[in-house]
Amino acid sequence: MALPETTEEVSRILALAYEEEFPVIPRGAGTATTGAPLAAEGGLVLSFTRMNRILEIHPQDLVAVVEPGVVNAHLKEALAQRGLFYPPDPASFRFSTVGGNVATCAGGPRGLKYGVTRDYVLALEVVLPGGRVLSLGTRTLKGVMGYDLTRLLVGSEGTLAVFTRITLKVLPLPPARATLAAGFSSEAAALEAMQEVLSAGLLPAAAEFMDQVTLRAVEFEPEEIRGLLLFEFDGAETAVKEEIGRAADLLRPRALFLREARGPQAEGLWELRRSISPALKKLGSRRFADDVVLPRSRLATFLQQARQLSRTHGLPLAAFGHAGDGNLHLNLLFDPPQEPRARELRREILELVLELSGTLSGEHGVGLTKRAFLPAEITPEALELMRQLKRIFDPKGLLNPGKIFPPEGV
Numbered sequence: 001m002a003l004p005e006t007t008e009e010v011s012r013i014l015a016l017a018y019e020e021e022f023p024v025i026p027r028g029a030g031t032a033t034t035g036a037p038l039a040a041e042g043g044l045v046l047s048f049t050r051m052n053r054i055l056e057i058h059p060q061d062l063v064a065v066v067e068p069g070v071v072n073a074h075l076k077e078a079l080a081q082r083g084l085f086y087p088p089d090p091a092s093f094r095f096s097t098v099g100g101n102v103a104t105c106a107g108g109p110r111g112l113k114y115g116v117t118r119d120y121v122l123a124l125e126v127v128l129p130g131g132r133v134l135s136l137g138t139r140t141l142k143g144v145m146g147y148d149l150t151r152l153l154v155g156s157e158g159t160l161a162v163f164t165r166i167t168l169k170v171l172p173l174p175p176a177r178a179t180l181a182a183g184f185s186s187e188a189a190a191l192e193a194m195q196e197v198l199s200a201g202l203l204p205a206a207a208e209f210m211d212q213v214t215l216r217a218v219e220f221e222p223e224e225i226r227g228l229l230l231f232e233f234d235g236a237e238t239a240v241k242e243e244i245g246r247a248a249d250l251l252r253p254r255a256l257f258l259r260e261a262r263g264p265q266a267e268g269l270w271e272l273r274r275s276i277s278p279a280l281k282k283l284g285s286r287r288f289a290d291d292v293v294l295p296r297s298r299l300a301t302f303l304q305q306a307r308q309l310s311r312t313h314g315l316p317l318a319a320f321g322h323a324g325d326g327n328l329h330l331n332l333l334f335d336p337p338q339e340p341r342a343r344e345l346r347r348e349i350l351e352l353v354l355e356l357s358g359t360l361s362g363e364h365g366v367g368l369t370k371r372a373f374l375p376a377e378i379t380p381e382a383l384e385l386m387r388q389l390k391r392i393f394d395p396k397g398l399l400n401p402g403k404i405f406p407p408e409g410v
């Protein structure tokens with residue numbers, strides 16, 4: 001493993017890798033759920049642990065400049081002290097890095113109102129395979145000079161270039177924030193109620209959903225609650241009060257319980273949301289974790305049909321996540337002897353997503369675990385164009401090899 005401290009060192013490592021022809025695998029905190037930062041075929045892991053400085057925060061320009069190893073939460077804390085806000089909030093924000101977030105185009109609950117990492121990356125300093133250093137993008141909030149290579153690199157999973165400096169757009173910190181939790185007797189009732197709130201001209205920062213399997217895994221009580229919604233509203237205090245009141249009025253007729261929370265109480269509810277992933281371990285020693293996105297109007301239909309498939313195969317399926325923007329985290333739990341059945345169930349569920357005009361990943365990316373499904377969603381022509389782009393950036397195929405693309409001929 002290499003632990004560079006400067007762009008110059010990264011450049012020298014990538015130059016040496018090209019000369020000696022060994023693979024290089026960029027790595028942030030290693031939290032990707034897709035195997036994207038794994039040295040699956042060997043090679044040198046390029047860790048950004050030591051490039052973790054916040055270089056600049058500029059309140060007038062609404063810009064922050066960071067090294068890639070800065071932990072998302074550390075940036076949020078530093079900005080909050082200046083009255084500023086960096087919205088992208090993957091549930092891993094306490095430990096994942098901005099570099100990893102940019103390379104996966106990470107999202108989070110607040111994506112509903114604020115968008116995802118892509119919407120905040122203004123400029124990148126990158127090192128190309130071979131060692132050339134390049135500056136892309138602008139420090140301004142707008143800019144359309146030439147092709148948008150910055151955006152091409154956001155979400156490229158460390159396969160095209162290595163980021164050494166990241167310029168981000170930031171926002172003023174909303175002065176008030178409140179959470180509204182609502183429990184329902186069924187998953188369908190929860191999803192219908194969410195649609196009602198989001199169709200009433202309200203735009204919460206977040207609208208999260210937990211299904212019955214998830215609620216039992218996190219030991220949520222009472223057991224009659226089979227679908228839970230968590231909303232966050234932010235903005236001026238008067239606006240938050242008014243919006244949360246309107247949302248509560250819409251939810252009250254169907255909800256079995258309704259609770260408004262602020263401060264530590266609200267944080268407790270969001271901690272519950274963040275505790276899901278470890279809690280699901282008790283339902284099976286292995287899992288297939290996907291993060292599909294459906295058009296929001298089709299979420300309920302999808303969940304009902306996916307639940308039916310999971311019953312047919314006799315394996316538990318947990319669905320939770322950013323339902324407000326149609327993004328569901330699906331965890332299919334199983335023990336090793338059940339793996340063939342689990343694989344088949346996963347295939348059927350992912351096919352269902354595509355049939356309903358969805359996409360197979362909203363924020364986690366492809367890595368190793370979804371590469372076999374890329375041709376199911378991307379046309380052969382688009383896939384070939386992507387392969388050509390990879391060859392332009394990385395002619396020897398040495399940067400994070402084996403990720404995103406299925407092996408040739410598959």
Ligand SMILES: Cc1cc2nc3c(=O)[nH]c(=O)nc-3n(C[C@H](O)[C@H](O)[C@H](O)COP(=O)(O)OP(=O)(O)OC[C@H]3O[C@@H](n4cnc5c(N)ncnc54)[C@H](O)[C@@H]3O)c2cc1C
Pocket residue numbers: 025026027028029030031032033036037048068089090091092095096097098099100101102103104105106107108109156157158159161162163164277363364400
């Ligand atoms: C409990 C948990 C909850 C999660 N919740 C969410 C969520 O809500 N939303 C979400 O989007 N994701 C989520 N994730 C997935 C993961 O945290 C994100 O993908 C995150 O962005 C990865 O950041 P990282 O620093 O761990 O990067 P890594 O996992 O180390 O790397 C991810 C990718 O980025 C590349 N990379 C890293 N640094 C660089 C660099 N400097 N230059 C070029 N490429 C680089 C790597 O090669 C790899 O392809 C979750 C993961 C866990 C474990």
